[in-house]
Amino acid sequence: MDYMETPLEDIVFNVSPDVIDSIKIEASNLSPQKEKEIEDLSQVIGNKFIELYGEFMSPEKQAMIKEIPHKILVLPSEGFIGYQKAWMKEKTVNNPSTQGYFTIMGNIIVVDENKAQIKSERMSRFGAKETDILSGVIAHEAAHFLENQDLSLMFKELGASFYAKNILSKLNKWNLVSRNDLRRVLIYKKLVEKIGTNVHEVFFGKDTTDESKYKIYGYLYNIRDELDKIFR
Numbered sequence: 001m002d003y004m005e006t007p008l009e010d011i012v013f014n015v016s017p018d019v020i021d022s023i024k025i026e027a028s029n030l031s032p033q034k035e036k037e038i039e040d041l042s043q044v045i046g047n048k049f050i051e052l053y054g055e056f057m058s059p060e061k062q063a064m065i066k067e068i069p070h071k072i073l074v075l076p077s078e079g080f081i082g083y084q085k086a087w088m089k090e091k092t093v094n095n096p097s098t099q100g101y102f103t104i105m106g107n108i109i110v111v112d113e114n115k116a117q118i119k120s121e122r123m124s125r126f127g128a129k130e131t132d133i134l135s136g137v138i139a140h141e142a143a144h145f146l147e148n149q150d151l152s153l154m155f156k157e158l159g160a161s162f163y164a165k166n167i168l169s170k171l172n173k174w175n176l177v178s179r180n181d182l183r184r185v186l187i188y189k190k191l192v193e194k195i196g197t198n199v200h201e202v203f204f205g206k207d208t209t210d211e212s213k214y215k216i217y218g219y220l221y222n223i224r225d226e227l228d229k230i231f232r
């Protein structure tokens, strides 16, 4: 259980656009048209982040939003797992429901195309489109891309679920959330009600004071039994 700091990896680097392009050529199945569609979708999501939360971001984070469309790798499952094994020292994805991840190693968002397809096929009878499912994954991982990396893992997960849900509902997109995800959203919502919009400033790194951070951690500590159930 992680209520405290998440230590950063010693080596944090950016994968250059050239490397991203070569990975795409090697491992991606996407047509140029689909590639463009995902880029546009990411742009729309990024713009929504600015519109809703830009005022709570440091200038650096605001600038990072423009990078989002160029930070997304949509790969078939094989490549999705392969990339992670090859590039990340972080734990491998063993949760079968994981459709995407953000890696500090490389500073990149990776999405599992096959899982998104399966999920959207399953949800299509309710009217969900594949882009809806992809939007959910991209919005969640974009929040991780924009978060202050030095914060507690648990706080960052609560926030990513909350921001993704809000972004999707503002875009009128079909949003598929698990029960656990919904619980995370509600806890974060309560946290914002209790502490105020300063929570956003902490999440997006505009406020990096210990005082603000520990106010949030204190609140989370008080509801640790509830959090244990969600993060178990």
Ligand SMILES: [Zn+2]
Residues within 6 Å of the ligand: 140, 144, 157, 160
């Ligand atoms: Zn997450």
